[in-house]
Amino acid sequence: MDEKYDPKAIEARWQATWESANLFTVKEDPDRKKYYLLEMFPYPSGKIHMGHVRNYTIGDVVARYKNMKGHNVLHPMGWDAFGMPAENAAIANKTHPARWTYDNIEAMKRQLKQMGFSYDWDREIATCKPEYYRWEQWLFLKMYERGMAYRKESYVNWCETCQTVLANEQVEAGMCWRCGKPVQQKKLWQWFFRITDYAEDLLIHCDQLPGWPEKVVAMQKNWIGQSMGAEIQFPIENSSESITVFTTRQDTVFGATFMCLAPEHPLVQKLSRDMPQEAEVDAFVTRISMQDRSARGLEHYEKEGVFTGAYCINPLSGRRMPVYTANFALMGYGTGAVMSVPAHDQRDFDFARKYGLDIIVVVQPENSELNPSEMTVAYPGDGCMINSGKFDGLKSADALAAIADYLEQHRIGRRTISYRLRDWGISRQRYWGAPIPMIHCPTCGIVPVPESDLPIRLPEDVNLLEGGQSPLPVLDYFAHTTCPVCKNTNARRETDTMDTFVESSWYFERYCSPKWDKGMFDPAAVDYWMPVDQYIGGVEHAILHLLYSRYYTRVLHDLGLVHFKEPFTRLLTQGMVCKESIQCPEHGFLFPEEASEGSPRQCLKCGQEIIVGRVEKMSKSKKNVVDPNILLERYGADTTRLFCLFASPPEKSLEWSEQGVDGAFRFLSRIWRLCWIWHPHISDASPWNGNLDDLEGDLRQLVKKIHHTISRVSSDIEDRFHFNTAISAVMELSNLMYGISPEPISPLKQSVFRLAIETVTLLLSPIVPHMCEEIWSALGYSRSITRTSWPVYNPDALTRDELLIVLQVNGKLRSRLVVDVDTSEETIQQMALKDEKILKFIESRPIRKVIVVKNKLVNIVV
RNA sequence: GCGAGAGUGGCGGAACUGGCAGACGCACUGGACUUAGGAUCCAGCUCUGGCGACGGAAUGGGAGUUCAAGUCUCCCCUCUCGCACCA
Numbered sequence: 016m017d018e019k020y021d022p023k024a025i026e027a028r029w030q031a032t033w034e035s036a037n038l039f040t041v042k043e044d045p046d047r048k049k050y051y052l053l054e055m056f057p058y059p060s061g062k063i064h065m066g067h068v069r070n071y072t073i074g075d076v077v078a079r080y081k082n083m084k085g086h087n088v089l090h091p092m093g094w095d096a097f098g099m100p101a102e103n104a105a106i107a108n109k110t111h112p113a114r115w116t117y118d119n120i121e122a123m124k125r126q127l128k129q130m131g132f133s134y135d136w137d138r139e140i141a142t143c144k145p146e147y148y149r150w151e152q153w154l155f156l157k158m159y160e161r162g163m164a165y166r167k168e169s170y171v172n173w174c175e176t177c178q179t180v181l182a183n184e185q186v187e188a189g190m191c192w193r194c195g196k197p198v199q200q201k202k203l204w205q206w207f208f209r210i211t212d213y214a215e216d217l218l219i220h221c222d223q224l225p226g227w228p229e230k231v232v233a234m235q236k237n238w239i240g241q242s243m244g245a246e247i248q249f250p251i252e253n254s255s256e257s258i259t260v261f262t263t264r265q266d267t268v269f270g271a272t273f274m275c276l277a278p279e280h281p282l283v284q285k286l287s288r289d290m291p292q293e294a295e296v297d298a299f300v301t302r303i304s305m306q307d308r309s310a311r312g313l314e315h316y317e318k319e320g321v322f323t324g325a326y327c328i329n330p331l332s333g334r335r336m337p338v339y340t341a342n343f344a345l346m347g348y349g350t351g352a353v354m355s356v357p358a359h360d361q362r363d364f365d366f367a368r369k370y371g372l373d374i375i376v377v378v379q380p381e382n383s384e385l386n387p388s389e390m391t392v393a394y395p396g397d398g399c400m401i402n403s404g405k406f407d408g409l410k411s412a413d414a415l416a417a418i419a420d421y422l423e424q425h426r427i428g429r430r431t432i433s434y435r436l437r438d439w440g441i442s443r444q445r446y447w448g449a450p451i452p453m454i455h456c457p458t459c460g461i462v463p464v465p466e467s468d469l470p471i472r473l474p475e476d477v478n479l480l481e482g483g484q485s486p487l488p489v490l491d492y493f494a495h496t497t498c499p500v501c502k503n504t505n506a507r508r509e510t511d512t513m514d515t516f517v518e519s520s521w522y523f524e525r526y527c528s529p530k531w532d533k534g535m536f537d538p539a540a541v542d543y544w545m546p547v548d549q550y551i552g553g554v555e556h557a558i559l560h561l562l563y564s565r566y567y568t569r570v571l572h573d574l575g576l577v578h579f580k581e582p583f584t585r586l587l588t589q590g591m592v593c594k595e596s597i598q599c600p601e602h603g604f605l606f607p608e609e610a611s612e613g614s615p616r617q618c619l620k621c622g623q624e625i626i627v628g629r630v631e632k633m634s635k636s637k638k639n640v641v642d643p644n645i646l647l648e649r650y651g652a653d654t655t656r657l658f659c660l661f662a663s664p665p666e667k668s669l670e671w672s673e674q675g676v677d678g679a680f681r682f683l684s685r686i687w688r689l690c691w692i693w694h695p696h697i698s699d700a701s702p703w704n705g706n707l708d709d710l711e712g713d714l715r716q717l718v719k720k721i722h723h724t725i726s727r728v729s730s731d732i733e734d735r736f737h738f739n740t741a742i743s744a745v746m747e748l749s750n751l752m753y754g755i756s757p758e759p760i761s762p763l764k765q766s767v768f769r770l771a772i773e774t775v776t777l778l779l780s781p782i783v784p785h786m787c788e789e790i791w792s793a794l795g796y797s798r799s800i801t802r803t804s805w806p807v808y809n810p811d812a813l814t815r816d817e818l819l820i821v822l823q824v825n826g827k828l829r830s831r832l833v834v835d836v837d838t839s840e841e842t843i844q845q846m847a848l849k850d851e852k853i854l855k856f857i858e859s860r861p862i863r864k865v866i867v868v869k870n871k872l873v874n875i876v877v
Numbered sequence: 878g879c880g881a882g883a884g885u886g887g888c889g890g891a892a893c894u895g896g897c898a899g900a901c902g903c904a905c906u907g908g909a910c911u912u913a914g915g916a917u918c919c920a921g922c923u924c925u926g927g928c929g930a931c932g933g934a935a936u937g938g939g940a941g942u943u944c945a946a947g948u949c950u951c952c953c954c955u956c957u958c959g960c961a962c963c964a
Contacts, residue, residue: 233959234880242964264964344964348963349963362962435960667890674904675903677903684916684917730893739890739902740890744901866945872945
């Protein structure tokens with residue numbers, strides 16, 4: 016053993032050893048308890064960032080720990096390899112998305128290996144490979160057969176310049192993020208998955224995910240957004256048609272004085288046709304559709320609308336209601352039509368005041384009387400029904416049911432449940448994604464690709480178009496095909512590709528049998544490994560990815576492919592990695608090296624004093640990122656891992672600290688030196704395994720501390736994932752060990768320290784595996800420490816020899832008492848009452864009560 | 878607006894079922910060893926009064942329950958995150 020801790024000399028060597036021994040390769044073993052630990056797989060951007068490092072370090076500790084506890088641990092890694100950045104990078108660098116992606120995968124894989132993560136690399140998958148996405152296409156066909164996948168026309172964010180659909184997050188302040196031109200709403204035919212069929216099931220099972228953070232469960236519930244209410248038909252005047260609205264307040268129907276339709280509502284154009292208002296309505300609809308979705312959600316968004324010229328009839332009050340189209344009515348919720356009750360809904364109230372529409376109060380609050388002409392805000396609360404015909408006098412809460420019954424009896428409406436959740440639009444007018452296996456035939460219409468033709472390979476020999484639009488529609492040999500049914504040679508392939516969230520909705524099942532070529536996965540392997548016991552990833556995926564995965568698993572379940580509905584038993588969402596940002600008043604965000612040292616710090620470009628920003632999530636735009644490579648280079652993988660775990664518990668955000676990393680390195684050096692100091696004394700000893708009663712003094716205390724530490728570290732890792740407290744427990748143990756000198760040495764001391772050193776090494780090995788392997792082998796073991804059992808503690812050793820009893824007077828700490836462990840409560844009480852300090856504080860006042868808590872305290876009430 | 882979470886020393890954070898508030902680390906201060914140290918080891922380190930012994934106050938603020946509250950209950954304040962014209 017060298018005196019100095021030198022991670023460079025150690026880490027690469029152990030990584031190579033683990034790899035050549037296939038240490039982390041696993042297979043199904045019915046005799047062992049399985050544990051499936053999964054971290055969210057990364058998008059291969061080319062470089063790992065601190066977020067990955069933190070995520071994967073947390074996972075690796077748990078995987079290694081479970082391994083040592085005897086579990087058969089599946090711990091795979093792969094690549095979420097389709098997606099738009101590859102296309103953009105390919106255009107920018109004049110390369111190909113596939114080439115760019117595979118190069119990035121190689122680079123990132125090298126970095127992950129440098130971190131010493133215990134992945135079974137034999138199971139690596141990349142979702143852009145035909146072997147993977149062919150099964151996704153296969154499932155698409157199955158879903159299409161059962162109506163779970165369908166095509167419909169719907170509105171999307173569309174950039175005319177770039178000729179492509181944009182995701183909501185790619186629209187910045189109403190403009191295309193790439194070209195800066197305004198984004199419009201465009202109606203397009205798109206493929207959808209019928210996730211709304213599972214809205215209720217997904218919602219119900221939210222309460223059956225005890226291993227998930229409440230926050231994530233709440234977010235999912237929120238997203239699904241169930242509301243109980245009713246659908247009501249409002250007949251259109253002089254027409255056989257009617258408008259169907261959804262409302263949660265059917266008790267207020269009698270107060271509905273006008274109707275609002277979403278601008279995209281199909282009836283809007285129809286009703287205004289040939290009316291004097293037609294031109295105005297068209298102009299309004301066009302203007303609103305030019306606005307992007309996020310602008311319509313802004314807080315100060317002014318409510319406005321246009322009268323369509325048509326009227327509908329309130330089926331309960333008989334009132335003639337003007338039909339408007341209004342910007343605050345959303346096509347994406349309910350039926351896209353709102354019965355407006357201005358007295359009891361703030362939006363309707365604002366709208367009515369703006370356009371001079373009638374306001375009728377139908378719910379009177381208990382202690383006041385509402386007068387429509389004097390109201391300044393709507394009254395959304397409960398109260399007593401008025402102006403509502405035969406429902407007058409009811410409490411509004413009871414009217415909710417009474418009116419629902421009435422609607423159903425008279426067939427003008429029905430109780431219904433509405434969800435905020437929409438069907439999942441999976442079409443992307445993008446190149447770098449999995450092709451949707453469908454064919455458009457001029458005679459047969461939509462025809463699925465025969466199963467035997469799968470996979471529909473994404474052609475890789477293409478030149479990307481400068482504007483960013485997909486080359487597939489103009490790639491004749493791909494797009495032009497023959498109809499499998501009627502053999503029409505003028506059929507066209509679907510050239511849209513699938514949303515990349517489809518790939519990430521089943522990759523965890525694919526890991527169970529990554530090379531299986533008879534289906535999506537080997538059912539036996541999935542039976543053995545799934546569901547995932549512990550899933551770990553960023554909270555930014557709390558809704559979309561996790562909800563899609565839960566949905567997709569239900570699809571697999573209903574197709575008889577798996578036997579479970581929920582894919583992830585336990586979920587841990589780790590916090591963000593943060594660092595302070597710095598800004599120059601003139602040059603904006605600066606990298607740390609662009610500012611002077613010391614204080615005040617100055618911009619090196621212009622000399623102005625810099626503004627230290629708040630601690631926030633690391634991001635390239637804020638220039639506050641730390642490249643893990645630099646840490647690996649300077650401190651090594653073990654220090655990097657230790658820092659990530661020690662600085663804060665995993666669910667909280669992690670603040671970057673240069674000194675914190677130094678501290679982590681110093682602790683490892685301390686452990687190393689401790690081992691180096693004791694190595695000559697203990698290399699021939701065997702770990703102490705005697706009777707605790709034979710020990711006394713320092714060594715007895717040390718052995719007790721060892722067992723105590725095992726207990727703490729085990730429960731911190733196992734129950735709570737609180738690695739920071741686990742590490743501090745080992746620090747306490749090592750501090751105690753530093754307090755005992757090897758001189759004078761004795762066989763007993765050698766043996767006890769052998770136990771101490773071994774225990775420290777074992778306890779730290781999931782956290783800093785390279786260093787611990789090195790120490791372990793220096794102790795003479797040839798078998799990898801990861802193949803060694805986790806230490807067990809002796810519960811008897813946890814009991815203390817002496818107890819510290821806290822003495823209180825009136826609940827305030829006044830004195831302490833050290834007693835033997837088996838001292839009776841009576842004795843302790845007597846000792847307390849004789850304690851000098853206590854007597855001083857009692858001051859001869861009468862004692863009202865004495866509370867003795869066993870092994871803890873005495874409280875004297877006077 | 879709705880939902881969730883969090884507020885503890887100079888800082889990151891401990892405190893498990895109510896029972897010594899501040900574990901462990903960082904920073905800082907002092908000392909030891911040193912040619913030197915930004916290496917290492919030891920010690921101190923919530924604020925406050927006091928030379929000291931020894932006190933007082935303190936877990937965002939306010940009330941309450943209790944022998945005892947960072948922890949439980951109620952009200953308020955601040956911050957973070959998610960959703961948001963959801964009918």
